[in-house]
Amino acid sequence: MLALESVTYRYAGATRPSLRDVSVAFGDGEVVGVTGRSEAGKTTLCLVACGIAPRTVGGTLTGRVLLDGEDTAPLPMHALVGRVGMGFSRPATQLSGVAGTVYEEVAFGPMNLGLPRAEVIERTESAIAALRIEPLAARDPRRLSGGQQQLVSMAGLLALRPAHLVLDEPTAQLDPAGTRLVGAALGRLAERGASIAVTEQKTDLLAAIATRIVVVDEARVVLEGPAADVLADPALEGFGVAAPAPIRLERAAAAADLPAGAIARLREAAAK
Numbered sequence: 001m002l003a004l005e006s007v008t009y010r011y012a013g014a015t016r017p018s019l020r021d022v023s024v025a026f027g028d029g030e031v032v033g034v035t036g037r038s039e040a041g042k043t044t045l046c047l048v049a050c051g052i053a054p055r056t057v058g059g060t061l062t063g064r065v066l067l068d069g070e071d072t073a074p075l076p077m078h079a080l081v082g083r084v085g086m087g088f089s090r091p092a093t094q095l096s097g098v099a100g101t102v103y104e105e106v107a108f109g110p111m112n113l114g115l116p117r118a119e120v121i122e123r124t125e126s127a128i129a130a131l132r133i134e135p136l137a138a139r140d141p142r143r144l145s146g147g148q149q150q151l152v153s154m155a156g157l158l159a160l161r162p163a164h165l166v167l168d169e170p171t172a173q174l175d176p177a178g179t180r181l182v183g184a185a186l187g188r189l190a191e192r193g194a195s196i197a198v199t200e201q202k203t204d205l206l207a208a209i210a211t212r213i214v215v216v217d218e219a220r221v222v223l224e225g226p227a228a229d230v231l232a233d234p235a236l237e238g239f240g241v242a243a244p245a246p247i248r249l250e251r252a253a254a255a256a257d258l259p260a261g262a263i264a265r266l267r268e269a270a271a272k
């Protein structure tokens, strides 16, 4: 479990904190969606959860960040990197910059863990297969589209098989098919016991993959609960987050005074 306990965090030079008294836990086997309007504090929450803030970006933090119950404050960045996988939305910055091919890029992490060669190969090939990027394996990762790079950097993270994973808008540059592949891969990783925190404004994706959802607004956690409850909460839109399409459709049908049978048929059609 990766947890923030009463965390208040302020960037260096900022007049106001970007996280205020935030307590959230990302449990083992859980995919927790973190959502909220622009500027709410989602990326900041990711930076704090994986230890980059304040270690690398500076600033001041009060409260505690706990990794499997252990206070991370005394741990240096290199100790955290091996335990918490992190993925950010600009995939180009996420690539190693040293790999000549996509295959080497994905293998880079497991190789650095010092794993036996057979295991490096197995992890690399299964991550590549999970995201269906076999056709890119021999390509130069620097010469890919943003969406392709996003899939490659995600494959690199999957190959690490991290116990904890923090992802900031991992599907920002992906089309619906790529988004579904990433969603399915995260689900499988969570089934193996990983804790996964993923920030996302696409609530249709969250409806498909998240077990729990945390809504952040103005640096605070303002809603939290089982995904289905939070996504159907009428307060959600007030925090700048659109409900998933089936819920919006149902509301529109109800507002238009359609008969109950028609609403049920619309719901079935939307689910397909």
Ligand SMILES: Nc1ncnc2c1ncn2[C@@H]1O[C@H](COP(=O)(O)OP(=O)(O)OP(=O)(O)O)[C@@H](O)[C@H]1O
Pocket: 011, 012, 014, 018, 036, 037, 038, 039, 040, 041, 042, 043, 044, 045
């Ligand atoms: N390096 C920084 N220094 C000072 N303030 C910052 C810094 N980075 C972010 N902030 C501020 O912290 C607040 C939260 O920003 P954050 O990037 O966490 O929002 P977000 O929810 O990820 O937004 P978005 O949906 O646009 O990605 C904003 O007010 C932002 O201006």
Ligand SMILES: [Mg+2]
Pocket: 042, 043, 044, 168
């Ligand atoms: Mg952000």
